[in-house]
Amino acid sequence: MRSHYAHLGLLSQLSSALGHESARLELRWMMQALREASNRQRGSSLAEMVARRMSGEPLQYILGSQPFGPLNLLARSPVLIPRPETEHWTMRLSEYVTPSASRPISLLDLCTGSGCIPLLLCHLWPSGSVRAFGVDIASEAIQLASENTAICGFHTPSDNPPSQSPSFRNTFRPILSDIRDPTFLRKSGLYPPFHVVTSNPPYIPRREYDSLPPSVRDFEDRRALLGDPDSEQGxxxxxxxxxxxxxxxxxxxxxxxxxxxxxxxxxxxDVERILQDQAKLPKTTIWRDPWLIERVVVATR
Structure with a gap:
């Protein structure tokens, strides 16, 4: 009986911040996470999880995971939480590009974060069809991407330079590096060209950063959000x-x-013009997300 009243009290706290229906769902997910009791959640209590949520912390960090397509990826602050719009275009890209084990490709994901984009593509494309790499400046992101790689079952290749022998599995290797360093390719041991290059880079102007919701601004890495790291204007x-x-x-x-x-x-x-004029990629198309926002620029020669 005592636990029942405690549960109602926690539900009431969450409802005051989120509304009853959202609070009910989130409380259920928290209880499920506690029942599953993985190592990263051991020692937490429901009251502690609710307190974290009431402080504004994103639910994904509290639960420790975020679905992304058919995958269930680890989520941990301060690494950017994978978004539904990113999932949407990654699924579409998996149909736009169609590698096979007989025609394997290489993929480079810039600003890889949790590794969500290349890992979902590795999952969706046929076995042995892609050798993927992801680069990020944040050590926390590379650590999380490496853990997600292991959970998803895609071993990370260690041969350097890349072997030309066929692989029976898709592979992904996260690499700690700064893509803005002119020598980053050499330092990272990467060997262009790549058949596919993807990126969900930081793109929020500084003038908009301070107005972000606290759940984003206070918990997710500003390096993954701020599109003008060296300028107050931009x-x-x-x-x-x-x-x-x-x-x-x-x-x-x-x-x-x-x-x-x-x-x-x-x-x-604007990004379309940058890719046409500066990257010399004349053929571009823009994909909209499920909310009809122009969300992705796809470019080829």
Whole structure:
């Protein structure tokens, strides 16, 4: 009986912040996470989880996971939480590009975060059809991406330079590096060109950063959000210009390759021009997300 009243009290606390229906669902998910009692959740109590949620912490960090397509990826602050719009275009890309074990490809994901984009593609594409790499500046992101790689069952290749022998499995290797460093490819041991280059880079202008919800601003890494890291003013497009430079000067993309980058609301046309003019990728198309926002620019030669 005491636990029943405690449960009602916690539900009431959450309801005051989230509304009754959302609170009921979140409380149920918290209880399920506690029942499953993985190592990262051991020692938590329901009251502690509710207190964290009441402080504004995202539910995904409290539960320790986030669904992404058919995958269930680990989520941990401060690494960016995978979003539904990213899941949507990654699923679409898996149908737009169709590798096979007889025609395998290489993939590079810039600003990889949790590794969600390459890991979902590794899951969706046929076994032995892709060798994927992901780069991020944050050690926390690389650690989490490595854990997600292990959970998803895609071993990380260690041979350097890459072996040309066929593989029976798709592979993904997260790499700690700064894509804005002009020598990052050499330092990272990466060997362009790549058949597919993907990125969900930081793209929020500084003027918008301070108005982000506290659940985002206070818990997710600003390096994964702020699109103009070196300027108080800017349009949020710094990383797209860096990516364009890599494509144009470092031959990052194969001649018949595909570049797909996620963009913020209202940025698609500007990013399209950057890729056309600076990356010399004349063929571009814009994909909308499920909410009809122009969300992805896809570019080829």
């Amino acid at each position: 349009d949020g497009l710094t990383f797209y210009r860096d990516i364009a430079r890599l494509v144009a000067n470092e031959k990052l993309l194969a001649d018949d390759g595909v570049l797909a980058v996620e963009v913020g609301k209202g940025q698609a046309k």
